[in-house]
Amino acid sequence: MAHEKHFDHVTGTETTGHVWDDDIRELNKPLPKWWLYVMYATIVWGIGYWIAYPAWPTLSGYTKGMLGYSQRSEVAADIAQAKAAQDTFRQAIDKTPLADIKQSPELMQFAMAGGAALFGENCAACHGRGAQGATGYPNLNDDDWLWGGTLDTIHKTISYGIRSSHEQTHATAMPRFGLDGALDAAQINDVASHVRLMAGLDADKEQAARGAATFADQCAVCHNPDGTGNTEMGAPNLVDSIWLYGNSQQQVAASIATGRGGIMPAWEGRLDPVSIKMLTVYVHALGGGK
Ligand code: HEC
Ligand code: HEC
Numbered sequence: 292m293a294h295e296k297h298f299d300h301v302t303g304t305e306t307t308g309h310v311w312d313d314d315i316r317e318l319n320k321p322l323p324k325w326w327l328y329v330m331y332a333t334i335v336w337g338i339g340y341w342i343a344y345p346a347w348p349t350l351s352g353y354t355k356g357m358l359g360y361s362q363r364s365e366v367a368a369d370i371a372q373a374k375a376a377q378d379t380f381r382q383a384i385d386k387t388p389l390a391d392i393k394q395s396p397e398l399m400q401f402a403m404a405g406g407a408a409l410f411g412e413n414c415a416a417c418h419g420r421g422a423q424g425a426t427g428y429p430n431l432n433d434d435d436w437l438w439g440g441t442l443d444t445i446h447k448t449i450s451y452g453i454r455s456s457h458e459q460t461h462a463t464a465m466p467r468f469g470l471d472g473a474l475d476a477a478q479i480n481d482v483a484s485h486v487r488l489m490a491g492l493d494a495d496k497e498q499a500a501r502g503a504a505t506f507a508d509q510c511a512v513c514h515n516p517d518g519t520g521n522t523e524m525g526a527p528n529l530v531d532s533i534w535l536y537g538n539s540q541q542q543v544a545a546s547i548a549t550g551r552g553g554i555m556p557a558w559e560g561r562l563d564p565v566s567i568k569m570l571t572v573y574v575h576a577l578g579g580g581k
Contacts, residue, residue, distance in 0.1 A: 377401075381565045389442045392572055399572070406573025409566050413558070422577055426536060427553055432578035435533045439522040446571040452557030453525065460557060463524045465513065469548025474505065476548075482506055483544040489518045490530045492538060 297306050299318055306316040341347065344356040380401040384392065393399045410422065417428045424430035429437060438448050438461055451459040468474040474482070485502030487494040507516060513526035520528035527535055535553070536546045558567055 384568055385565050389446060389568060389571060392568070393576075402569040402572040403576060405566070405569040406571075409562070409570050410573060413562065414570070417555075422574070427551070429535060430533070431574050433533060434578060435528060435531055436522055437520075437525045437527055437535070440575070442571055442575050444522070445574050446567065448555070449567055449570055449574070450557065450559040453555035454552060455554060455557040457557035457559065461525055463513075463526075464552045465526070465546075465550040466509075467548070467550040467552075468509070470550070473509070474547070478502075478505055479544050479547050480540070482510065483540055483547055486518065486529050486543055486547075487538065487540060490532065490538065494540070 297308065297316065298304065299306055299316060302318065304318045304320065307319045309317040341354070342356065343358050344360055345353050346356060347354045380398065383395075383398055384402060387395070387398060392402055410418075411420065414422070418424055418431055419428070422431040429435075434440060436444070438444055438453065447459075448461065451457045451461065453461045454464060466473060469476070469479055481498045481502035482505045483502065484494040484498035485500075485506050488496070488499040506514075506518075513524045514520055514529055515526075518529040519531075520526045527533075532538075534542075536542055536551055558570075562570070
């Protein structure tokens with residue numbers, strides 16, 4: 292049969308000559324030119340990419356490409372750049388006195404970010420993620436300070452620790468009135484009632500009256516006659532309704548009997564001086580720095 296051109300009568304489009312069931316014909320609709328050229332262009336671009344960039348796996352590695360690009364070298368360059376920027380800030384913090392750091396918003400921002408990261412790594416285990424503390428571990432967000440809340444005292448506390456093995460540590464401790472037999476259980480109960488009453492809590496008035504004399508004799512040296520404490524001794528304020536070891540009659544009596552003696556490690560030697568400075572600025576800024 293001679294091949295003749297056939298046009299579909301509905302669309303007016305030429306058909307390919309393929310016929311099914313005598314009647315069904317395939318329209319000849321080639322791909323648009325623009326589409327074909329875009330496809331050829333992407334093929335050329337793809338081949339160019341293989342040549343220029345790392346592309347094909349080989350037995351021992353991969354084709355490196357003519358440009359020598361690698362994400363590893365990009366990341367290494369980024370890290371080197373970030374580190375150089377950090378070194379500049381760290382050197383500036385090293386040279387700047389603690390009290391002056393906050394005068395430079397840039398330094399302050401760097402110290403706060405660094406301090407927060409260091410705190411998460413080194414301090415959160417004891418003081419909590421948000422420095423909120425726990426029984427025996429002081430909250431560092433409030434303005435109640437056992438050992439003082441100035442930049443200098445906080446720096447000293449972090450550097451040397453509390454009852455730590457460092458020779459410059461805060462060393463005073465409360466006597467173990469019960470364990471060492473200085474007071475018997477009844478006397479401890481009486482003075483505990485006095486402490487609770489001073490703090491505005493419910494307590495047996497008779498016991499408290501007896502305990503008042505013991506307090507004046509034995510406790511006021513460190514906690515002050517009015518119970519407001521003394522940061523030279525690390526003796527907590529007993530009347531500010533913030534309790535390190537709890538305020539039930541039993542907990543207060545246990546504090547008096549055992550002296551507690553909480554220990555905070557020294558960080559000098561474990562952390563570099565710039566890190567300790569950043570932590571100091573961070574802790575000071577958390578809440579109640581003085
Ligand atoms: C092993 C547990 C532990 C770790 C870790 C720890 N601390 Fe402490 N920290 C304590 C204890 C316990 C006290 C309270 C000691 C006391 O009874 O006087 C304390 C007290 C403090 C104080 C004094 C608070 C005040 O009221 O005067 C500061 C400041 C402080 N810690 C900061 C830090 C920083 C910053 C870090 C991390 C570099 C850190 N601590 C890591 C246990 C820890
Ligand atoms: C040498 C100083 C010193 C003397 C004396 C002393 N304390 Fe203390 N007291 C401290 C220190 C330091 C602490 C904190 C202990 C710690 O942080 O582990 C403390 C803690 C306490 C606490 C726990 C407070 C809290 O927030 O949980 C109570 C209660 C207390 N003392 C009562 C007394 C009473 C009552 C006496 C007298 C019988 C007394 N103290 C005598 C230094 C002293």
